[in-house]
Amino acid sequence: MNFRSDNEAPVNPKILQAIVDANNGCEESYGYDSYTLKLQEQMQQLFGCWCDVIPLTTGTAANSLAMALMTPPYGSLFCSENAHMMSDECGAPEFFSAGAKLIGVSGENGKIDIEVLEKTLAGTGVHGEHECLPSAISITQSTEAGTLYSLDEIKQIDEIKQKYGLYLHMDGSRIANAVATMDCSIADLTWKSGVDLLSFGATKNGAMIAEALIIFNPKIGKEIKRMRKRAGHLISKMRFVSAQLLAYLEDDLWLQLANHANQMAQDVYLQLQNTHEFIYPVQANEVFLRLRGDEIEQLQKQGFEFHVWPGSTDIIRLVFSHATKQTDVTKLIAALKI
Ligand SMILES: Cc1ncc(COP(=O)(O)O)c(C=O)c1O
Structure with a gap:
């Protein structure tokens, strides 16, 4: 994922x-x-x-x-x-x-x-x-x-x-x-x-x-x-x-594809806004989240691929694309909610 x-x-x-x-x-x-x-x-x-x-x-x-x-x-x-x-x-x-x-x-x-x-x-x-x-x-x-x-x-x-x-x-x-x-x-x-x-x-x-x-x-x-x-x-x-x-x-394929990517990012934000720290406002297709080291490790073990932001150990960047699957986002949200 x-x-x-x-x-x-x-x-x-x-x-x-x-x-x-x-x-x-x-x-x-x-x-x-x-x-x-x-x-x-x-x-x-x-x-x-x-x-x-x-x-x-x-x-x-x-x-x-x-x-x-x-x-x-x-x-x-x-x-x-x-x-x-x-x-x-x-x-x-x-x-x-x-x-x-x-x-x-x-x-x-x-x-x-x-x-x-x-x-x-x-x-x-x-x-x-x-x-x-x-x-x-x-x-x-x-x-x-x-x-x-x-x-x-x-x-x-x-x-x-x-x-x-x-x-x-x-x-x-x-x-x-x-x-x-x-x-x-x-x-x-x-x-x-x-x-x-x-x-x-x-x-x-x-x-x-x-x-x-x-x-x-x-x-x-x-x-x-x-x-x-x-x-x-x-x-x-x-x-x-x-x-x-x-x-x-x-x-307007370009807008349809971008809309999908942005929507995926918004889903994550809307589901986790009250429980997680978002480093920046979520306005496009990228999400920066603060997590503990053990939470990051757990996500990686479950097969989620993302960057731990260079220069930090507790900020991850999640990028959503035109091809991101809703099912993967649902799994990600569930994994982050635990
Ligand atoms: C904001 C921004 N500008 C420019 C580029 C450069 O694109 P390319 O890797 O095709 O040279 C990137 C690539 O990640 C980018 O994120």
Whole structure:
């Protein structure tokens, strides 16, 4: 019974079928195929605006190319101190941007504290040419803690972005889980709230290998195609990535899958909220629980797989996916109730 990661979940059958269906004869390579061209249209329809869609195979590539677009080599990007870009991408964002600097901003619940962000930015500039040029902010939606920035919080961050002349990136590795919970559209959550670039994730939510960098701001995306090639991410048989994304969008499959994952997390929260300590609000598809060492051992012995959170001995992370079985969740709740 796997609650370790949504990366460990299988591929949704409709997406797998779309790959098989795309395997029909020859198509132009390097993104000039009919699937990738259609994907541009479908994404523009989804977002209700012009956007440039860059299909990719990893979230790290999307985040790193975003950083390279927004930040000169002598620039800096402000993100949560817990951001994936900060701790889990092996320096790829700095590498792709030819040496720009990531600056971690503290905050509760896996988010940037907006006042701390403002104060940090207000303190820049005093060292002149000795310090990196503030260039961008990145927020993750939903966050690594399974929490959400509200629309109002994103708008406040946008105001800071405008005040300091920065760009705003959203790491949407789990954007579907955020949209599924929030009472707004993906457009409201992104470009309408000032997001210039979005790393649009699909792999964690049912695709096999499919992410996309969505560029809303035409000013920063001009050289993306060369940068993608130079970074080794121009996929020759791009149709198979685009076909996954098309199937993911069709009939709102992306939202159906995310709804299921979120519901599983909510079930655990609703059943255990009065008896267990939840480390963060449960707003998407991840649950962080405090348990005793012997409770953790008992769960593991019963075949439940999850991460004991690095740096702690008493916090576990449970991740629910599009494929999590209700029966497994029922068993998990029963085991936790003992
Ligand atoms: C929030 C977030 N962003 C980005 C990524 C990077 O994705 P990938 O492993 O495909 O590079 C992950 C992966 O776990 C993630 O959780």
